[in-house]
Amino acid sequence: MDNHFVTFLINAKKGTYANSKVEKVKSSRLGSHDYHYKEIIDGKVYEYHDTYFGGTKFMGEEVVYCYDDKPIWGMNYYGVTLDESLGEEAMDNALRPALMRVGEDKEVIPTRGPSKFENNGYVYTFKVTGTIENFDGIEQIYKDNILIYELHCSGGMIE
Numbered sequence: 001m002d003n004h005f006v007t008f009l010i011n012a013k014k015g016t017y018a019n020s021k022v023e024k025v026k027s028s029r030l031g032s033h034d035y036h037y038k039e040i041i042d043g044k045v046y047e048y049h050d051t052y053f054g055g056t057k058f059m060g061e062e063v064v065y066c067y068d069d070k071p072i073w074g075m076n077y078y079g080v081t082l083d084e085s086l087g088e089e090a091m092d093n094a095l096r097p098a099l100m101r102v103g104e105d106k107e108v109i110p111t112r113g114p115s116k117f118e119n120n121g122y123v124y125t126f127k128v129t130g131t132i133e134n135f136d137g138i139e140q141i142y143k144d145n146i147l148i149y150e151l152h153c154s155g156g157m158i159e
Contacts (some may be wrong), residue, residue: 004041010039010103010110012048018099056081075155081150090149094122094141112139133157
């Protein structure tokens with residue numbers, strides 16, 4: 001796997017949804033929430049698009065483009081907030097801070113966050129199987145040992 005791609009993917013994830021200071025871009029489809037990130041690494045232009053629908057129950061897709069706008073990698077995801085009273089609180093205290101640590105846990109491929117992260121009484125976990133080229137994962141957040149959020153994701157290289 002191209003190390004430039006992995007570096008870009010980590011930068012893109014930290015430069016979009018995970019970073020609460022980054023604003024969404026114009027919706028690409030009706031009802032969508034969108035983020036976009038672009039970077040040139042070693043002469044290659046990479047672009048990242050993240051589009052999702054919903055709030056406490058949501059689905060989305062991330063796609064990385066390179067080589068003259070060719071899609072080269074993607075990930076689909078579906079998540080559910082099981083305790084809706086903690087929706088934004090859980091995102092701000094657990095999910096976004098965990099996702100900002102993408103790439104730091106060398107035991108986990110850089111598709112979401114680290115294998116475990118704790119903050120303000122929340123526990124975030126991410127279990128993933130496979131490689132960056134072909135993977136499946138499950139992300140969970142617990143509050144007081146009670147599961148309050150779960151996301152399933154899968155993806156890999158596009159040819």
